[in-house]
Amino acid sequence: MSKVPVKYEEEEEEEQEEEEDDDEIIGITDYEDSQTFTDGDPDSEAEEGVLNFSDPFSTEVKPRILLMGLRRSGKSSIQKVVFHKMSPNETLFLESTNKICREDVSNSSFINFQIWDFPGQIDFFDPTFDYEMIFRGTGALIFVIDAQDDYMEALARLHLTVTRAYKVNPDINFEVFIHKVDGLSDDHKIETQRDVHQRANDDLADAGLEKIHLSFYLTSIYDHSIFEAFSKVVQKLIPQLPTLENLLNIFISNSGIEKAFLFDVVSKIYIATDSTPVDMQTYELCCDMIDVVIDISCIYGLPQSGTPYDNESMAIIKLNNTTVLYLKEVTKFLALVCFVREESFERKGLIDYNFHCFRKAIHEVFEVRVKVLKSRKFHSQRRRSKKATPNGTPQDPM
């Protein structure tokens, strides 16, 4: 109960500050630049592909991510570990997938897509498999290759899948996960990546399709590499990514912060970071921090609040190397995790003030997104109702 007035006060405070907020700190004008939203423009080809997809079960427009690859390559394990918090060891007991499994991942309005987990051996020549319909609404195709196995057959399959998909929808992002690399030495990893990269691209070049771009990632469910790879796949599907990166850049440079990530708390996918390079250890520390915060909240949090993560969630962890990890809630599903040097953290007031501006900007980005979606829905409804026969009756009696 005590939370309600606090929230109210905060809102009031925000309203008062609205006028005073110094836009230049976080560059609010940058994200209002219509250029930033061109990717999400209804006229853009990629979006059109998604919008035109007539799926009888889907009411919303969601980019689709397909998980494909040979049997036992690890597709279902990836989905379970990233989105269901399954422990990697438990995946040993997963049964082979025998039909396409579709799942909605809608835990934030930024991460709002469907994942389709395919059985290992899909037959493109099977008439019941309508691959044109499937590829038309696809944002990303993840092809999983088992690096611990002989991958020649997988490469042939990759080639077949990619060329088919490209013919139907050239806007698909093709992502190749060279998976199960936990069993390989560092040298072996690099060598495998180079070999797979070379062979896959040679096959495409032989078919005269060198314009198809494949991205390669070394992944394993036994470390953070799978989360990092998935983060990159998802980021490519977020039209607001340049805006978010820009906001993060302005935020860190004005606050003396070393590195900042915007995390989806549930999946631990980072949906954006500033433009300084990402170092795997930094990312792992951030993931661990989210786990600690959620676990402590689950065990010792207020029972009446119901969720382990809310608008008061925040944490400070001082490391033994003069670095401070600072986590703060941004939206219901997103958290900002920053790396700050101890001496910069002395100016916590400044960081908090800039964070307040940053948070407000992120919320405005969300609002724009919601408005765009609403107006699209409205226009498509109007277009449908206008499709009437010459005698005035609707074309579709449904």
Ligand SMILES: Nc1nc2c(ncn2[C@@H]2O[C@H](COP(=O)(O)OP(=O)(O)OP(=O)(O)O)[C@@H](O)[C@H]2O)c(=O)[nH]1
């Ligand atoms: N060592 C290792 N094993 C993995 C990894 N990912 C998955 N596996 C194992 O690979 C086996 C097959 O995993 P699945 O997820 O069922 O494979 P799948 O691609 O969904 O297989 P189908 O549904 O038959 O197409 C399981 O025993 C997993 O434990 C990984 O990163 N490293």
Ligand SMILES: [Mg+2]
């Ligand atoms: Mg499976």
